[in-house]
Amino acid sequence: MAAKKKVRAGKKKVVKRAKGKKPAAKKAVGSPAGTDPKRVAAILAGLDAAYPDATCELNYSSAFQLLIATILSAQCTDVRVNQVTSELFKKYTKLEDFAYASPAELEKEIRPTGFFRNKTKSIMGASKGLLEKFGGEVPRTMEEILTLPGVARKTGNVVLGTAYGIASGVVVDTHVIRLSQRLDLTRNDDPKKIEQDLMKVIPENKWIKFSHQLIWHGRRVCAARKPKCAECNLEALCHSKDKTT
Numbered sequence: 001m002a003a004k005k006k007v008r009a010g011k012k013k014v015v016k017r018a019k020g021k022k023p024a025a026k027k028a029v030g031s032p033a034g035t036d037p038k039r040v041a042a043i044l045a046g047l048d049a050a051y052p053d054a055t056c057e058l059n060y061s062s063a064f065q066l067l068i069a070t071i072l073s074a075q076c077t078d079v080r081v082n083q084v085t086s087e088l089f090k091k092y093t094k095l096e097d098f099a100y101a102s103p104a105e106l107e108k109e110i111r112p113t114g115f116f117r118n119k120t121k122s123i124m125g126a127s128k129g130l131l132e133k134f135g136g137e138v139p140r141t142m143e144e145i146l147t148l149p150g151v152a153r154k155t156g157n158v159v160l161g162t163a164y165g166i167a168s169g170v171v172v173d174t175h176v177i178r179l180s181q182r183l184d185l186t187r188n189d190d191p192k193k194i195e196q197d198l199m200k201v202i203p204e205n206k207w208i209k210f211s212h213q214l215i216w217h218g219r220r221v222c223a224a225r226k227p228k229c230a231e232c233n234l235e236a237l238c239h240s241k242d243k244t245t
């Protein structure tokens with residue numbers, strides 16, 4: 001009896017795996033990975049080589065116009081937003097025009113960008129906030145900009161980085177979420193956590209440019225569906241399961 005027990009204790013448990021299936025990679029949720037400084041530097045160098053002039057693709061001629069264009073860009077392409085703002089900014093030339101607009105008219109004018117009721121509320125609320133709290137100027141700190149209705153960190157980062165050159169964080173939009181995950185710069189899904197991960201591994205003087213470069217790469221090469229991996233200059237550094245090569 002004692003001998004039998006000994007044999008059982010020594011037996012190793014065999015985990016059966018379906019034929020041809022690879023074991024799932026262990027995911028260290030919450031900790032940035034793939035972030036060896038040399039690897040990150042190589043990714044940044046690749047982005048610099050591919051997109052040396054990457055910048056915001058929204059048209060604007062002042063910080064407040066960029067704020068409004070960025071509000072409109074939620075769930076909408078920059079091309080569509082630019083079509084809408086090319087007319088909108090001719091009619092609404094001052095903050096006051098937006099702040100005291102007819103909501104029904106503004107809704108109609110921005111309708112092609114989607115979510116037009118909420119966007120109208122955000123545009124009018126943010127414009128009033130700028131007039132009442134900041135003397136009609138877009139403030140230069142994230143803390144202040146976040147007090148405006150309908151303005152979250154993504155919009156704050158776009159406006160501060162693009163209009164003022166102030167690096168307050170990394171813009172995390174749908175492209176930045178997808179690409180930073182594919183490039184293993186984060187293993188989080190929540191945009192706030194992704195931004196924190198990126199701010200830890202990307203040098204601060206690169207935050208603004210890096211955001212635009214990832215967005216450009218996402219639009220031109222690393223699309224959500226069928227990324228063009230054969231054309232991607234980061235291919236050797238990418239181990240994403242979404243790769244098509």
Ligand code: SF4
Nearest residue numbers: 222227229232235238
């Ligand atoms: S190799 Fe493919 S999945 Fe990876 S970054 Fe390039 S385009 Fe995207």
